Amino acid sequence: MILNRLDQFKAAIPTAVSLEEFTDVKTYVQSAELWLKNKVLGTQLYETVDADIDDNDLEQLCINIIANHAYWDAIPFLDLVHTDSGFGVIQSNNKVPASKERVERLRGQCLIRRDNEVENLIDYLEKHTSYHDAWKGSPTYSILTDCLIQTADEMKIYGQWEGTREEFLKLRPKLIQDTMVKLEPVFSKDYIQELIEKQRDNDLTGDDLRLSILLKQSLGSLVGGNMEAAEKIAADALRYIDGNLGSFGTYTESGEYAARIESGYENTADDPIFSSIIL
Numbered sequence: 063m064i065l066n067r068l069d070q071f072k073a074a075i076p077t078a079v080s081l082e083e084f085t086d087v088k089t090y091v092q093s094a095e096l097w098l099k100n101k102v103l104g105t106q107l108y109e110t111v112d113a114d115i116d117d118n119d120l121e122q123l124c125i126n127i128i129a130n131h132a133y134w135d136a137i138p139f140l141d142l143v144h145t146d147s148g149f150g151v152i153q154s155n156n157k158v159p160a161s162k163e164r165v166e167r168l169r170g171q172c173l174i175r176r177d178n179e180v181e182n183l184i185d186y187l188e189k190h191t192s193y194h195d196a197w198k199g200s201p202t203y204s205i206l207t208d209c210l211i212q213t214a215d216e217m218k219i220y221g222q223w224e225g226t227r228e229e230f231l232k233l234r235p236k237l238i239q240d241t242m243v244k245l246e247p248v249f250s251k252d253y254i255q256e257l258i259e260k261q262r263d264n265d266l267t268g269d270d271l272r273l274s275i276l277l278k279q280s281l282g283s284l285v286g287g288n289m290e291a292a293e294k295i296a297a298d299a300l301r302y303i304d305g306n307l308g309s310f311g312t313y314t315e316s317g318e319y320a321a322r323i324e325s326g327y328e329n330t331a332d333d334p335i336f337s338s339i340i341l
Contacts, residue, residue, distance in 0.1 A: 064098075064112050064121065065091050065128045074129035077168065087136050094131035098124060102180055104200025107193060120193075123186060126179045134172035137165060177227030181215050188264070198262060207262050209237050210245075210254070210278050220275075221282025233285065240284045245277060248296065249303075250316035269309040273299055 065071060068084040071091070081087065099108040103124075111117075111124055184206070187193050197203055206212065214230035217223045217237075225233075246254055257274050260266045266274055276299035283292035303310050313319055 063091065063095055064108075065095065065125045065132075070125055071129050071132075074126050075133050078133065086140070087132055090132035090136040091128060093135060094128040097131055098127055100202065102127075102183060102202065102206070104197060104202035106200060107187075107196040110193070110196050120183075120186060120190075123179055123183045127176050127183065130172045130176035130179070134169050134176070137169050137172075173228060174226055177214070180227055181213055184213055185215070191264075194264075203262070208258065209234060210241060210258060210261070210274065210281055211237055212261070216278065217282060217285075219282075220278040221286045222288075223282065223286055236285050237281060240281060244284055244292075245281060245296070247318060248300065248322075249273075249277065250313050250318040252316050253310065253313040256312050269302075269306055272302065273310075276302070 066084075068081060071084070071087060072078050072081065078087075095108075099105060103111065111120060115121065187197055211217050211220060214225065214227040217225070217230055217233070241254065242251075254277070257266070257270060257277070260270060261274065276295055280292045280295040280299065283289075283295060303313060307314055
């Protein structure tokens with residue numbers, strides 16, 4: 063286990079100061095570690111971190127995530143005891159039980175902090191290439207990165223959106239759907255998948271990098287309901303491609319490009335791209 067001591071848990075969760083035994087939360091920690099492995103790290107990288115690597119920053123990020131997920135999961139059980147006559151609330155002479163509202167706020171804050179630390183962990187792993195083979199070769203990573211906009215932080219940048227990572231994950235199906243229905247018929251499925259692959263491999267440069275930013279801006283506007291901005295940015299992206307066709311071989315060899323040329327479509331400023339081509 064990455065988190066295997068009570069002092070590690072307490073350092074990450076200040077309100078857990080009165081816990082006396084690691085066994086009180088161990089089962090929740092185990093579940094949280096499984097969540098981190100399956101949802102973020104993948105098996106190989108999880109095992110790398112679990113092997114006591116010499117990277118305190120990476121280890122601490124993982125501990126913060128595990129502790130907050132585990133505490134969120136454990137809170138409903140920590141002050142209850144099952145007796146012969148039913149469930150009772152554990153109390154002491156010098157402590158008053160917290161209100162339901164305070165407890166729910168605490169649980170909610172655990173998820174917010176967990177999600178923020180997941181975003182920090184993803185950013186850390188992207189910047190440290192020594193972990194890429196273990197992380198990026200996993201099915202977990204493929205699922206995390208199967209969209210142009212890959213994180214909640216990116217969604218905030220490109221979509222004028224505010225929300226948690228949990229809310230972003232609920233939004234991902236919409237991002238993927240709008241990519242397939244709105245962007246791929248214009249910019250080609252093959253080219254957009256190429257951009258996603260290059261993004262995964264940190265290989266986005268030059269014209270591809272510029273197009274990826276424009277398409278993320280357009281996608282973020284689409285999902286945010288700003289169709290006017292989405293159309294304008296997509297039209298700008300298409301005009302940029304048209305002016306630099308030699309840089310976009312995958313697009314110019316695509317069926318979508320061939321269909322566009324055959325139709326005689328011209329991308330003019332007063333002819334919104336989605337309305338003209340898709341809707």
